[in-house]
Amino acid sequence: MINMARYASDPRASRGRLHDEGRTEIDSGIRGPRDDFQRDRDRIIHSISFRRLRHKTQVFVSPDGDHFRVRLTHSLEVAQIGRTIARALGLNEDLTEALCLAHDIGHPPFGHAGEDALEEALADHGGFDHNAQTIRTLTQLERPYPRWQGLNLTWEMLEGLAKHNGPVSKPTWALDEANSLMDLDLNSWPSLEAQIAAVADDIAYDNHDIDDGIRAGLLSIDQLVTLPFIAERWEDICDRFPDIEPDRLVFELIRDQIGLMVNDVIETTQKRLSESGVTTADDVRAAGMMIGGFSETMAVKERALKKFMYANLYNHPEQLEAADKARIVVADLVKVYREKPSLMPQGWAHSLPSAEPERIRHIADFMAGMTDRYASKCHHAIFG
Incomplete structure (x- = not known):
């Protein structure tokens, strides 16, 4: 709180929660000296839906190997990256972390294969969207409290989950339902904390999926160095560690890539803040643009990496075969x-x-x- 910038989200200025919690154990201090965003984060961590992420697909369907990532470990990695960026920018770290930890809670089993099956099943009834399902889960399906449904999260938390990728002009039925209960101002841009959570997600899965793909034998360094910016980084790493076998240098490549992306986001966001004249959290929402994110140069590289990953990992024949089987399981059920x-x-x-x-x-x-x-x-x- 001491080093927070003026454009950061301040829990003392929160727009509140849907349900007034009144004078409960919170006021008496029994449950510890935490502000509203810290409580949001802790409610996510203690939720049943968060615990279930440990057995939900990240890249590989029901991975046999103990070392592959799942939704839970991915969410923790996103939170680490998000918190690092938030601290450098003077943002609220607790809100950023909470958004990062919660962002994938609405994913069904088997990742996007499961989502495709549910989307087809609900095609005549509004469809299925994992992002909106995250909010539905946290506002209605989680029920740890005796007097209301959901976790009763702050407006800033729900707003960030709803529109971390920008304004929502055509909300799905589930998001529209949540918005009718608590107006999330869907036509404006989200807080900087939400913007950083979104780009932290990109940074995490862009790079950690490389690790999992190589570990599974579906990707190789020879394939990766066909991307010029990966080749440049790999050459530099091999020059720094000439006596180390290449297999051990993969982790160094991933660390370097994450570091470059994180530094780019910090520098770019600081530049945009300065140029836009943003000074408050409300200015961020009214800026008319995404302030937190990659530079155009890095964005081009990141899109190229995503395209590569789809072609060589996500749409690998073994992955597609597993996804087809997973869709059948969900559709049958x-x-x-x-x-x-x-x-x-x-x-x-x-x-x-x-x-x-x-x-x-x-x-x-x-x-x-x-x-x-x-x-x-x-x-x-x-x-x-």
Whole structure:
């Protein structure tokens, strides 16, 4: 708080929470001396949906290897990068960290393959979007408190999750539903903390997915150095460590890449803040542009890396085969739960709405909360 910049989000100036928590244990000090954004972060960490991320796909579906990343470890890595950038820029580190930790909570099992299956299942009922599902999970499906649904997060937290990639002109049904309860000002830009959380996500998965791809044998250094900016970095690393075998230098490449991207974001964001004349958090939202992010030069390189990763890792034949199987698992389960809802756990089956679209959305809520291994277990139990 002491070194925060004026354009940072200040918990003392928060727009509040949907439910007034009144004089509870919070006021008495029983639950510790934390501000609102610290509480948001802690509520995420202690949530059931956050714990489930440890068994949800990041790159590889239900990875057999203990060393591959999952949604949980990815979220922790994003938080580390986000917090580093936030500190350098004088932003609120707790809000940035909370946004980073929560950003993937709405992902269903099997990553984008599972999301595609749910999108198809809900095609006639508003579709499925993991970002909006994150907010739905945190505002309705999590229920640790006796007097309200959800985690009762601050406006700034929900706003950042809703529009970390910029203004939302056409919200999905789930986001529109959340916005009707608490106006998130969807047409404006988000806080700098949310902008930094978004770019930290890009930095983390762009580089850590390289590590996982090489570890799985689906990527090689020879492929990577076809990208000029990777080749330049790799040549420099080999010159610095001429007596070290290449396999051990992959980690150095990833560290260097992350460092270059982080430094670029810090320098670029500082420059844009200076040029735009932004001085307050409200100025950030009214700036009409994304202030926190890559320079144009780095953005071009980052897009080239993403294109490479899609061509060589995400759309690798082995990955596509696994994704096809995963889509079948999710699609089969949605279909059987629609036909025989009694196969769902008792609480979910008893609370199933009788009319559409609420009925299929309820099933999607159940499905989206599944981990990879639980979805596989349910499918095996029903279909063999």
